[in-house]
Each structure stands twice: as C-alpha cells, then as structure tokens.
Amino acid sequence: MAIKIDRKVAHLPATGKLVVSGDLHGNLQDFLCMEEIFRRLYERGENPYLLFLGDLIHGQYNYTKTNWPQWIGPYYPDESPKIVERLLELESEFPSRICCLLGNHEHSQIGGIWLEKFSDRFEFDAADRLETFKTVFHRLPLVALTPCGIVFSHACPSLKKCFSIDNLASVSYEKDYNTLSLNEIIDNEPLGVLTWSRLATYDDANRFLTSLSDGKNKYSISICGHDAVEEGYDKPEANQLVLSTSYRMQQEMKTYLCLDLSKTYADVTTLRENHELLPLSSQ
Numbered sequence: 001m002a003i004k005i006d007r008k009v010a011h012l013p014a015t016g017k018l019v020v021s022g023d024l025h026g027n028l029q030d031f032l033c034m035e036e037i038f039r040r041l042y043e044r045g046e047n048p049y050l051l052f053l054g055d056l057i058h059g060q061y062n063y064t065k066t067n068w069p070q071w072i073g074p075y076y077p078d079e080s081p082k083i084v085e086r087l088l089e090l091e092s093e094f095p096s097r098i099c100c101l102l103g104n105h106e107h108s109q110i111g112g113i114w115l116e117k118f119s120d121r122f123e124f125d126a127a128d129r130l131e132t133f134k135t136v137f138h139r140l141p142l143v144a145l146t147p148c149g150i151v152f153s154h155a156c157p158s159l160k161k162c163f164s165i166d167n168l169a170s171v172s173y174e175k176d177y178n179t180l181s182l183n184e185i186i187d188n189e190p191l192g193v194l195t196w197s198r199l200a201t202y203d204d205a206n207r208f209l210t211s212l213s214d215g216k217n218k219y220s221i222s223i224c225g226h227d228a229v230e231e232g233y234d235k236p237e238a239n240q241l242v243l244s245t246s247y248r249m250q251q252e253m254k255t256y257l258c259l260d261l262s263k264t265y266a267d268v269t270t271l272r273e274n275h276e277l278l279p280l281s282s283q
C-alpha cells in the first residue's frame, strides 16, 4: 500500500498508522522528532505514513535567542531550507509514505499571497536551491483523504460551494495571487480558503466533507493546522479538529496525531487525548 497522489489530492491507504504534524515554521528539531516517531513505528513493522499539514517554512526572523518572546514557545533557529531538504530525503528513503500539504507559506513562494510579516530570509538562505524548492511546493497536494473518514487540509474548509474530489485535484497553483488582498484570497475557493481560512462552521465543514464522500468512502472529520491553539488541539465543532504540533506552542502542549488507518473515525470524540492525540515532548 502507498500514498497515491492524484494531482492536488493525496489518497491515504486503508491500513497502517498515520502520524500527522501541524505547522513547523522552520523548527527542524520538531521535524526530526516527527521523523523519529515515524521511524520507530516503521522499525516496529507498524506500516506507518507521515503527513505534514503545511507551513514547514518561514520561521521567526525578527527575534534572536536574546529577545525571543515567551509567547512563541521555546527558542529555535529558523532552519526552513534544511526542513525542505530533509523532507526530500525522507521521501526518497520511504517512497509513498511521506506527504506534505501546501500551506499558505509554501504557496507564498510560488505565486500565493505574500504578507509583509513573512520572512524573505527563506529566499536568502535557500537562494541556490530556490528553484528546486519551488518545484517541490508546486507538487504539494491541497488535501489528503483517508478511508478512515478524515480529510486533511492546511486551513479550515469554510467553502460556500461544493467541490468534488476531481475539482480539488484539478486546482492549479499557476495563477499569481499577489494582486489580491487577504480578504479576496480567502474568498477564492478552494485554494485561498484551504490555505488561509481560520474558521469554518459545522455546516461549511459538513458540506465540504459530504461533497467528497461517495459510496465507497464517507468523510466525517476535517483536520487542519494553520492556527496555533494553546492546548495543542481544538475541537471547534463535532466535525473539525485543529492540530498544533510546534509553532507558537509551549513545549509541553505540542501535540501530534496518530491514527489507525484501518479504523473509522465518525466524529472528533473518537480522537482522544493520549490515544490519538499525543504529546510531542514525551517522544
């Protein structure tokens, strides 16, 4: 079994374990921690897959170790280019087991909206590899579907229209969004919404999940990153979970997700602390 990527949609298999990380923003140590969790499962013969929810890149550039504010969590240097390189190494070591979704920060490097607060250190630090990295960002899927009933995206599915799997697979990253305002890109369905939105109602998420469901697969939960929630995860609605693994997290609250792909998860109560939702720091 393998992760199958059909254009901008990743399809996870129906067996094995899936470990999921939220936003990292250049935190190489936390990336390596997720890698270690994946490797341990692999060595134990658990048939694991590793999914990142996007925003691997763009760490803090305006703070150093000496003026690092406490609200960001423990100090870390921005090692964004090393993370992308490590992702590529992992992908070649474990073909079809590693997947990263497109976040608004990866998108900003290939025509997505660019905000002043984004770090152009990335382009500086990765100048010699930038074209390679852009090719990588162009192929990152927008959503990941699991037969266990969960759909993953970087940001919340506050879509007002219905989209089929083929609609999502056909999304193009070629357009230049830089002339749009933040509000305009959030109105831009589905790409702007699924990389930028911080809030979806129960009905929005339900419409999204239902329009992707078919006779074979029924999707009941939307999981995204993008926002930092203090507790490590939030369940804003019965059909939505927000996961915060690294960025802007205090060490002991950093949370990752581990799913059994052969199970069915019907609503967010089935995602339990210390079972599916696990502390990164105890690894």
Ligand SMILES: [Mn+2]
Pocket (backbone or CB within 6 Å): 023, 055, 103, 104, 105, 154, 195, 225, 226, 227
């Ligand atoms: Mn984001």
